[in-house]
Amino acid sequence: MLRQAVADADLGDGEWMDDALVAISEIVTNALVHAGTPIVLTIRVDDAGVRVEVADGSPHPPRPRGYAVTAGTGRGLSLVEELVRAWGSKPAEPGKVVWFELGTTSAAEAAEAAEAAEASVSSGFSVDADPPELDLVDVVLLQVPLLTHAAWQEHAASLLREYLLAQLDDEGDDVSLFAAHAAAGDAMSVLFEQIPAPDLGDDPEAIMASATEPAVTEERLVLRIPTSAADSFRRLDEVLESAAALSDEGSWLTVPTQPELRELRRWLCNQVRAQAAGADPEAWQVPEHLPPPTAPPLDWDPSEITDSARAVVAADDSDRIVAISASALELLGYDDAASLIGQRLLSIIPWRFHQAHLAGFTMHLTNGRSLLLDRPVTVPVLRQDGVEQLVDVTIRSIRMPHGRHLFTAEIERRH
Template structure:
């Protein structure tokens, strides 16, 4: 556990806690004991809940010793949690069904006031609880409360990310954070020379640098606006320049290795987050490699979908594909890896193919015009991860890419069917407009 308390007042406590899971419970007990001793049991539930969340975030994202200070005065409870990470806590803009990213929303909804201060050793997150029944207006964190992180030309490296796909990055980041959290939980009991908490902290340091510096694509989720706005060149930037602290450069390699290990656990069923698309894995490798290699002096290399390759189809599909191949309409069946499994005769005619073997086994992006591919991969990833489905079950008019490179306009309806064993069958009904 942590060291002895340094506070001498009965209404205050300070404790330095090690970066271990047990420290969350220790911090919770410190706050509960303080509130009981101060005759403020009315704040027990809220105080224990919030300090657990803040200390958990420090544990996962910093991996350093955690200093907890709490005191009770005439206005209520104030708690300060300090760690060695310079990254500010940020509200994630993830779906409501996401498995991570709700900590800041919970903090804002429970406390009366909160904030964060950067200092030379890292940062301090503080919160204030008064009357739990009060519905006081919540104070937003202001940028001027947190002085900008001071760097000099010698302690950062400038990294150029060329042809940066913003939608793909946002989908990858949400998927990566879900994978990392589950990987940490699955690894805590493993006997290994690797410290899973430190690995998670290093990996999330890299993600935090990206979150702070990579812009987000402003794309509406309304189906009609989505089709108009989620196309190239509006969802990519010619270049994004990162300033990466030299000490954080190795964390990008850790991030890539941790995600690769997480995907392996997902394939074996040890964690529930689904494995992601080949394009998303290729993007992560490109992104992390660019940071590491440019820090060594190599010139920037642009991102391209063209370098993506899919794993070969090895497992038999648990469904009779002959019903698609013999269907009267234009049907295309695909799996959760975006691989085309079967195509009807009419769909072949619409797409300009003579034989099913010319297209079956290939990726769906084969028939999607290039300007829509990023949006398709990002949307497909978030559908599998959190169930986001703005276009599933709706008739939309889209261009399809024919075998000769020309485009044909089709009415498209996509349905998804869970098949068991983590498999999902996607059926696309296409009809020439």
């Protein structure tokens, strides 16, 4: 249908046809997945080029997200940005219009586009006007874990997309599936737009120096939530609860949800719904005795780790320790490997680094982030006696059969 619409617009035989088709496909898919409303496609062609507009019923403008090239989601708008001369979004009742332009332009138009791009959130993206006023309620979030939230956003986006595809395979073209998915996406957009993500840069040492408590926790945030979006948070909680249960079975591409991320989602959704109904805010805190993440055992030979003369710890993609060498046991102050096997890596990581570990671990498995892999990084580890030991650690990610991962950490004591 999209190909026929582009063909009917008579774009000629040049590269515009292919570029327009790809860009339209990405933006229409984005509207279907995130808006879940009727969509209106408009294509205008003149001597200078082509302008395409896609209207949907969601008020949230699309935002490019800097996911890695290995990501299964979040890269469509980056592709659009590469293909088109300019693109943007403008409010339009009852939602918005996302537009892009291909082709040549006059000098005056080029200057105007450059000025708009300079003030925009992305090099080729512009928001054309202020959104319409909404009936809003203040939601106060206390002790917000910013890094954990950023990782949750990436993981939840992947989980939602795979859940929608699985439902479409099972139930066909049921439009209610898109509506439920769009309501969940609407709630995520509200949080994404208002909860800041720490900018840690790309330097590994700088990341380890800055990605620690209390710098990655915001003591108090006030969100302005549309009253009409309160029910979307109920949908988000329900949909992700169901999706996480299916992902935990191990048959999806999206890795199982770390328990802290699951609890954060429950807390966020509960705070919005409760405060919209007049309740007082309750601060975030990691619940005690969280159940460990679940994953099938890896099919591998641990002897390469257990027989190593070096201090090496191995963990699976659920964050559980699966093997450890004698040298690593001695460095960490343990007498018996059974005391650590099956425990989470968090058990040997000081608390102030927990958010950094959860975020890095989740973002790597979800979207391929690998800034701290395959290079030595100086960090403290937590010994059994509670004493911290400064070490140089080199982490490697090894692909296993059936899409699984094994992580090894080679540890060298710093004197």
